[in-house]
Amino acid sequence: MTAAKDLDSQFSHRIARTLKLLQEQVPIQRRVVRAGESVYQAGEAFGCLHVVNSGFFKMVNLASDGREQVVSLHFRGDWLGFDGIAEGRYGCDAVAMDTGEVWSIRYDALMRACMSEPALLGVLHEAMSREIGRDRDSMMSLCTLPADARVADFLRNWADALSQRGLRADQITLRMTRAEIGNYLGMTLETVSRALSRLARGDVIRFAEKGRRDIHIPRVEALTAFIQRSTAPAATAAMH
Amino acid sequence: MTAAKDLDSQFSHRIARTLKLLQEQVPIQRRVVRAGESVYQAGEAFGCLHVVNSGFFKMVNLASDGREQVVSLHFRGDWLGFDGIAEGRYGCDAVAMDTGEVWSIRYDALMRACMSEPALLGVLHEAMSREIGRDRDSMMSLCTLPADARVADFLRNWADALSQRGLRADQITLRMTRAEIGNYLGMTLETVSRALSRLARGDVIRFAEKGRRDIHIPRVEALTAFIQRSTAPAATAAMH
DNA sequence: CGCAAAGTTGAGCGTCCTCAAGCAGCGTGG
DNA sequence: CCACGCTGCTTGAGGACGCTCAACTTTGCG
Numbered sequence: 167m168t169a170a171k172d173l174d175s176q177f178s179h180r181i182a183r184t185l186k187l188l189q190e191q192v193p194i195q196r197r198v199v200r201a202g203e204s205v206y207q208a209g210e211a212f213g214c215l216h217v218v219n220s221g222f223f224k225m226v227n228l229a230s231d232g233r234e235q236v237v238s239l240h241f242r243g244d245w246l247g248f249d250g251i252a253e254g255r256y257g258c259d260a261v262a263m264d265t266g267e268v269w270s271i272r273y274d275a276l277m278r279a280c281m282s283e284p285a286l287l288g289v290l291h292e293a294m295s296r297e298i299g300r301d302r303d304s305m306m307s308l309c310t311l312p313a314d315a316r317v318a319d320f321l322r323n324w325a326d327a328l329s330q331r332g333l334r335a336d337q338i339t340l341r342m343t344r345a346e347i348g349n350y351l352g353m354t355l356e357t358v359s360r361a362l363s364r365l366a367r368g369d370v371i372r373f374a375e376k377g378r379r380d381i382h383i384p385r386v387e388a389l390t391a392f393i394q395r396s397t398a399p400a401a402t403a404a405m406h
Numbered sequence: 407m408t409a410a411k412d413l414d415s416q417f418s419h420r421i422a423r424t425l426k427l428l429q430e431q432v433p434i435q436r437r438v439v440r441a442g443e444s445v446y447q448a449g450e451a452f453g454c455l456h457v458v459n460s461g462f463f464k465m466v467n468l469a470s471d472g473r474e475q476v477v478s479l480h481f482r483g484d485w486l487g488f489d490g491i492a493e494g495r496y497g498c499d500a501v502a503m504d505t506g507e508v509w510s511i512r513y514d515a516l517m518r519a520c521m522s523e524p525a526l527l528g529v530l531h532e533a534m535s536r537e538i539g540r541d542r543d544s545m546m547s548l549c550t551l552p553a554d555a556r557v558a559d560f561l562r563n564w565a566d567a568l569s570q571r572g573l574r575a576d577q578i579t580l581r582m583t584r585a586e587i588g589n590y591l592g593m594t595l596e597t598v599s600r601a602l603s604r605l606a607r608g609d610v611i612r613f614a615e616k617g618r619r620d621i622h623i624p625r626v627e628a629l630t631a632f633i634q635r636s637t638a639p640a641a642t643a644a645m646h
Numbered sequence: 647c648g649c650a651a652a653g654t655t656g657a658g659c660g661t662c663c664t665c666a667a668g669c670a671g672c673g674t675g676g
Numbered sequence: 677c678c679a680c681g682c683t684g685c686t687t688g689a690g691g692a693c694g695c696t697c698a699a700c701t702t703t704g705c706g
Contacts, residue, residue, distance in 0.1 A: 225542070227542050227543070227545075227546050229546060229550070231633075231634050231637055232637075233546065233550045233637055235545065235546045235549050235550055237542040237545050237546065238542070248534070248535050249535060249538050249539045249542065250535070251531050251532060251534075251535035252532045252533075252535035252536040252539060253535075253539075257539050257542070258542065277524065280527075281521060281524070284517065284521070287517065287520075287527075291491050291534075292491060292492045293492075294488070294491075294531075294534045294535075294538070295488050295489055295490070295491035295492035295493075295534075296492040297538055298488050298489050298534070298537060298538060298541065299489045299492060299497050301538065301541035301545065302465070302467050302477040302478075302489065302497070302498065302541065303467070304545060305467075305475065305477050305541065305544060305545060305548065306467050306469060306473065306475045306477065308545065308548045308549065308592060309475050309548065309589070309591075309592035310469070310473045310475055310592075312661075312662090313661075313662065343683090343684065343685090344684075344685065344686095345684085349549070351549075352549035352550075353662075353663085354662075354663060354664080355684090355685080356662090356663075356664085356685095356686080356687085357661095357662060357663075359685060359686055359687080360662095360686080360687080362685095362686095363686075363687085376671090377670095377671080378670095378684090378685065378686085379684095379685095393471075394471050397471055397472075397473055552693075552694090553693075553694065583651090583652065583653085584652075584653065584654095593694070593695085594694075594695055594696080595652090595653080596653090596654085596655085596694090596695075596696085597693095597694060597695075598653095599653060599654055599655080600654080600655080600694090602653095602654095603654075603655085616702095616703085617702090617703070617704095618652090618653065618654085618702090618703095619652095619653095619703095
């Protein structure tokens with residue numbers, strides 16, 4: 167527990183250090199965005215990477231046939247826009263889910279700064295690497311967990327993201343509708359609703375008295391245990 | 407069609423240029439791997455990035471509770487190991503599906519080379535960016551497509567990967583079992599088998615006379631059409 | 647040739663989706 | 677102030693898609 171706390175505070179410290187480094191080394195365009203506004207949109211010419219200073223954001227992928235999907239969520243310290251580097255234009259919409267501030271950094275300026283300050287390159291690569299890792303965990307969750315466990319995993323990841331940033335993780339205010347959560351997790355809004363109800367019934371989570379948007383997590387371990395219980399049959403099947 | 411061909415040949419040319427650049431600028435450890443062998447394993451200390459020169463590879467993510475999942479596939483020109491940068495150890499197993507050769511490059515040496523040759527940094531970032539984009543497309547496929555369409559999408563992506571590399575894309579030799587494909591696509595091996603049978607019945611694909619491992623794709627557009635047909639109901643639902 | 651591994655196909659079932667009804671919170675306007 | 681409409685959430689009933697279990701066929705290899 168204390169070990170986990172240490173790791174979390176290290177993480178939060180690393181974010182602070184990164185932001186400081188950026189402030190010192192590259193020109194930054196600060197920009198306040200309100201809920202629903204987008205930092206950039208799919209197809210727009212790529213020129214900047216963006217670092218979340220506050221608020222939180224979703225990335226929405228849009229297919230040519232109209233399907234759209236929330237593919238990732240981003241909090242303070244996360245970078246937005248990596249997907250634009252390869253093609254020279256962004257591949258997703260980056261949408262604010264709440265009032266927040268992003269620091270926009272011209273990619274070419276960042277590259278120049280990296281040449282004189284290798285530490286900057288280090289944090290950039292680390293951020294990209296971390297994002298790839300998270301995407302893979304998402305894919306695994308999508309492929310191997312049943313709906314209820316996927317919702318539990320979602321809440322656990324959110325709680326982790328909060329605690330890593332030094333915030334209290336036992337009280338989550340979802341700023342997403344059931345439909346958005348469902349879209350992100352590959353299920354319908356009804357299934358999300360039912361999953362949350364079941365988690366509450368099993369006392370893995372609790373709803374705030376008013377409004378089903380605030381979720382109290384008595385013990386994060388209970389979420390993990392719930393997930394493992396769901397995979398138990400699959401685990402035994404994988405044994406032989 | 408000619409435009410697509412142009413794009414593909416550009417892509418294949420870019421791979422050649424990247425490999426040449428690497429040869430000239432950084433020390434490379436060439437390494438031949440045989441089917442089933444791994445380039446690196448999850449948990450191993452990160453030290454190198456690896457570029458696929460030939461063969462093809464799967465990345466297998468392993469959860470603490472024993473679930474394991476194929477999260478991505480890699481062909482010539484793709485990089486392996488990005489997920490190791492952040493934590494200092496690899497997060498997945500990289501396994502050869504066929505005899506092939508990877509070029510292993512020490513990450514620290516690569517960084518030094520990038521300092522003197524910015525073009526190198528460009529190709530590196532482009533590769534990471536591309537990988538993030540592909541992961542997102544995978545997530546979208548997993549979340550929004552029914553099983554049959556997901557298999558069709560899988561084949562289409564494979565064909566694209568081949569044609570981008572200047573290989574003929576109408577003849578695919580799957581070097582994965584149905585079980586592996588199913589694991590990658592989040593479904594059971596039986597469902598994969600049935601999906602392929604249905605695609606063949608609809609003449610979207612054809613099996614080679616002997617062995618159901620070789621798949622002939624008369625027209626790639628037919629695959630795309632099949633996918634869109636599957637999403638048609640969802641598309642109308644998303645209309646209003 | 648014979649065995650093991652991979653693939654196909656069918657039957658039954660369970661999870662999740664669809665459709666539908668009802669409720670709760672909330673801002674607007676009579 | 678409360679009626680009203682709107683959006684979001686919950687819950688139920690029924691159905692479909694995909695999973696499980698099982699039998700059988702095909703392929704590859706010693």
